[in-house]
Amino acid sequence: MPETWMQVAVILAAVMPGFVYQVSRRKVAGPGPDEREFAVRVLRAVAASAVFAGVYAAAFGPTVVRYVREPASTFEDIRLVALAFLLLVVLVPWAAARAAVYLRTSRWFAELSATLTSRLRLRRSWNPTPSAWDYAFATVRPGWVRVRLSDGSWAGGWFGYDSFATSFPEPQELYLEVGYVMSEEGTFTAEVSAPEGVIIRCQDALVVDFIPPEN
Numbered sequence: 001m002p003e004t005w006m007q008v009a010v011i012l013a014a015v016m017p018g019f020v021y022q023v024s025r026r027k028v029a030g031p032g033p034d035e036r037e038f039a040v041r042v043l044r045a046v047a048a049s050a051v052f053a054g055v056y057a058a059a060f061g062p063t064v065v066r067y068v069r070e071p072a073s074t075f076e077d078i079r080l081v082a083l084a085f086l087l088l089v090v091l092v093p094w095a096a097a098r099a100a101v102y103l104r105t106s107r108w109f110a111e112l113s114a115t116l117t118s119r120l121r122l123r124r125s126w127n128p129t130p131s132a133w134d135y136a137f138a139t140v141r142p143g144w145v146r147v148r149l150s151d152g153s154w155a156g157g158w159f160g161y162d163s164f165a166t167s168f169p170e171p172q173e174l175y176l177e178v179g180y181v182m183s184e185e186g187t188f189t190a191e192v193s194a195p196e197g198v199i200i201r202c203q204d205a206l207v208v209d210f211i212p213p214e215n
Helices: 005-029 038-069 071-075 078-105 107-119 132-139
Strands: 143-148 154-159 173-176 178-182 188-194 198-201 207-211
Touching: 005 038, 005 078, 038 078, 078 107, 132 207, 143 173, 154 173, 154 188, 154 198
Parallel strands: none
Antiparallel strands: 143 154, 143 207, 154 178, 173 198, 178 188
16 A cells, blocks of 8 residues: 555556546547447556556656655655656656557558558458448548438438548448438439538448549
């Protein structure tokens, strides 16, 4: 059990980074398909904290040990200790989570990964993407999207950077930033039906077509 406030601070510094990392990652990437269980989120936060603690111990181990052995010395450098605590426990994990998400979801990283996998002749035994729906909307470029509904009618519009598609385990829904009137044959007309966007529920959709824009 910790006996001094400095020991409490060390324990918090070893535990909190993972929880800050998880919160920051969920803010930009959303919850993962296997994170609905609270125990899973806690275990991942603890694992992330262990990684940060290992890195910090390797980089600042002697300094931390000195402060723990001589708690009175922290009062001489209280501002430095406070700033270091905020930096290492809050700012670094928060920024690391954002950087990891942006890197993993960037197009150049995906292309580089695919190139290396092809050249090294590596094969993945499974794909972590939970559904074909998620895979499609994670890689689709701006263009036209049309959906054939269960009653045989069509709905569609422009899927751009302001559009949105839900991800597993949420119901399959699609927000198109501009909706267009569709003909009975499934072709786009020139008439805009929803200039402010349209939401399409696709749980019972028969077909979802991705049509690239004309060059």
